[in-house]
Amino acid sequence: MTDLMIIAKEPVPGRVKTRLTPPFSPQEAAELARAALADSLAALAAVPAARRVLVLAGEPGPWLPPGFTVLPQVGGGLDQRLAAAFADCTGPALLIGMDTPQVTPELLCAGADFTDHDAWFGPAADGGFWALGLAVPDPSLLLGVPMSQPRTGALLEARLRAAGLRTGRLPELRDVDTAADALEVAALAPATRFAALYRSITGVPEGAR
Template identity: 55%
Template structure:
């Protein structure tokens, strides 16, 4: 059994998904973020886990059965490291994902959990050079994230390098595209399952309609 951590920011206009503005308004961007978070939590609800934790920046309710823990730290790397440290359970591996890949499936999370239990560490690369998932059997290994510049095209590569220096060799998971820009939102919506909130909200926003042409620029 593993512990699942979802790293999230409360969907407050003006504080979340600001790279969607323009073309979105801050309220529209917050609605996109809220849908992404809801779909991510839905995908995780049936995962066999000792505990599910919403590691939150801001104020937003956690689903029934989830624990809510505040994010701590000045930069994203430090916040990620402290998310692992603050939630650590003795002898239980932790799998951390973000809220920016609502196309993640329960099956992919099951695969990630199984690989984490088998191999001790996993990393899910993102198409933009970052990563969407990190699983560690020893949460102390996440301390290396303080040395990794976040939100760059080399974030994933640097994360792997820092883990290797600590003797941790993560198994790579399938790559996913995360939602930063309008083109990302349209492309990710096309990869979601029927009935999800994220594709519905993206389809409802006229501000995103013109970005479908460029959505394939980063598959």
């Protein structure tokens, strides 16, 4: 079985989803982050796994369901933090972020199946990536990849293929970073906690884009 990991920040006002402010207040942005994280954790909890791991910057709260091992994020850049998460794994591993509340157990099951692949890559609409799966976790594949840039995803995928890994592609998802992203994702996944909270805060009707 596969380790399922999610890397996240504790949803504290002023420390998460700062690009949502404005139009949202820091408190509302943190609440939206918490809802997105809860949706992502629920998706992971619904998939069979060797371990379910939360790689966390901050402290766990009542939003964390049972069955997760909590690992503190190491210091350094995002590439170093991601590499450290994979270094903790002894078998196949799939890692996602907390910014895609529309993720489903079906998508995670696909990315956790290494029968015909050595790696899985989930591209994000902003040029980054929302998922990375490795049949044999190798932290060096991440170290030195420039993060949070428009070509981050392309550079990482190219590195996987250059390493000779049979790399499968998961569907592209949109990260929730801006208010426009939040509107789009809430419309795409209206049954999520994130979408319900978004509608409650904004008054935007279900399905509006």
